Amino acid sequence: MPSPQLAAAPAAPAALLLAAPPSSATGTEASRRLLDLESGSRPMTLWGSSSMSSEGGAEATPLPVRIHEHLTLSASPAPVHAFGVGATRSAHTLLLRGLDTPRLAVVGGPAAGTAAGSTANSATPSDRVEVTLDSGLAPSGPIQVPGTVDRLAGMLDGSSGTWYFTPDDPAAVPADDLAATVAGGVFTSSLVEIAASSRQVLWVGKNNILDVTGVLQDVQRLWDAAETPEADSLVLGHWCTEHDAHGSATGDAVAAVNTEQARRYGDHFLDLQQLLTSEEGLHCSPLAPLQLLAQGTTQDALDRGVVPPLLVASDGIHLNGWGNLAVSWAIVRRMRELQWL
Numbered sequence: 001m002p003s004p005q006l007a008a009a010p011a012a013p014a015a016l017l018l019a020a021p022p023s024s025a026t027g028t029e030a031s032r033r034l035l036d037l038e039s040g041s042r043p044m045t046l047w048g049s050s051s052m053s054s055e056g057g058a059e060a061t062p063l064p065v066r067i068h069e070h071l072t073l074s075a076s077p078a079p080v081h082a083f084g085v086g087a088t089r090s091a092h093t094l095l096l097r098g099l100d101t102p103r104l105a106v107v108g109g110p111a112a113g114t115a116a117g118s119t120a121n122s123a124t125p126s127d128r129v130e131v132t133l134d135s136g137l138a139p140s141g142p143i144q145v146p147g148t149v150d151r152l153a154g155m156l157d158g159s160s161g162t163w164y165f166t167p168d169d170p171a172a173v174p175a176d177d178l179a180a181t182v183a184g185g186v187f188t189s190s191l192v193e194i195a196a197s198s199r200q201v202l203w204v205g206k207n208n209i210l211d212v213t214g215v216l217q218d219v220q221r222l223w224d225a226a227e228t229p230e231a232d233s234l235v236l237g238h239w240c241t242e243h244d245a246h247g248s249a250t251g252d253a254v255a256a257v258n259t260e261q262a263r264r265y266g267d268h269f270l271d272l273q274q275l276l277t278s279e280e281g282l283h284c285s286p287l288a289p290l291q292l293l294a295q296g297t298t299q300d301a302l303d304r305g306v307v308p309p310l311l312v313a314s315d316g317i318h319l320n321g322w323g324n325l326a327v328s329w330a331i332v333r334r335m336r337e338l339q340w341l
Contacts, residue, residue, distance in 0.1 A: 044071065046200075097192065103133075130163065145157075212253050
């Protein structure tokens with residue numbers, strides 16, 4: 001943006017006048033809004049799995065298209081916190097959001113990892129302890145959740161396929177006492193503090209979409225956790241891949257979840273299946289250069305109720321850069337309609 005230009009000074013008056021104090025309103029109104037970090041803009045949190053983290057967004061477009069980056073630019077100066085974690089299910093989002101606060105059990109018991117303890121943790125470094133959650137939730141994807149066990153701050157890390165808890169400060173508890181300290185403690189995600197006053201975008205549940213009731217319940221819990229539930233959430237609908245064609249179990253489940261969420265959330269629900277499989281959506285400005293409706297593969301996909309292949313990454317289950325560009329455009333447009341931006 002060019003630097004604001006000062007107005008030309010008026011001609012000197014005939015009589016000596018005291019100069020007026022300089023105005024503090026430098027630049028245009030738009031530039032002042034852009035640069036005003038105290039404008040009261042609300043932070044935003046993005047929750048979901050690999051689609052929310054824009055996996056596949058580096059394909060097809062000249063530059064990678066990542067949804068959280070587009071939203072960060074559009075929402076500036078408000079912060080945008082991207083908490084999408086690939087391969088996770090809606091229950092993992094509840095854990096990240098701090099709505100599920102499980103009690104931890106140490107594998108091998110409270111003495112695990114010590115010289116006298118079980119060999120179950122014999123390969124575990126002394127600064128971490130292997131745990132399970134009393135909710136029964138198993139780790140999935142590269143999930144790492146910062147939080148506390150009671151008042152001990154640390155990281156609940158499931159990225160290896162096994163849950164481990166590691167204190168932030170190894171000196172906070174002696175290594176020989178770590179397992180006993182953690183055993184039976186309640187874990188609470190620290191992301192709850194970031195989310196408390198944020199607006200939120202929810203794209204949750206595709207990886208467990210066959211559990212229609214569970215997905216609807218989990219998204220409702222996330223919705224209800226917002227500061228002002230009826231105003232502070234935008235729920236994104238799921239879209240159908242080739243695995244979710246008309247008549248498939250997953251296709252029926254996607255339709256059931258989308259239909260119910262559209263009924264519950266009204267304008268705070270964004271139907272991405274409609275965006276990516278309708279003539280109007282495929283004509284939207286970001287996709288216009290592709291001339292999708294003139295492509296034979298597009299018509300074949302629409303007949304099966306799935307998103308056209310020119311918008312899908314090579315793995316067949318994520319949107320490519322063009323797909324992410326359309327989704328980003330639709331989210332920003334809806335946020336403006338909701339007066340979030």
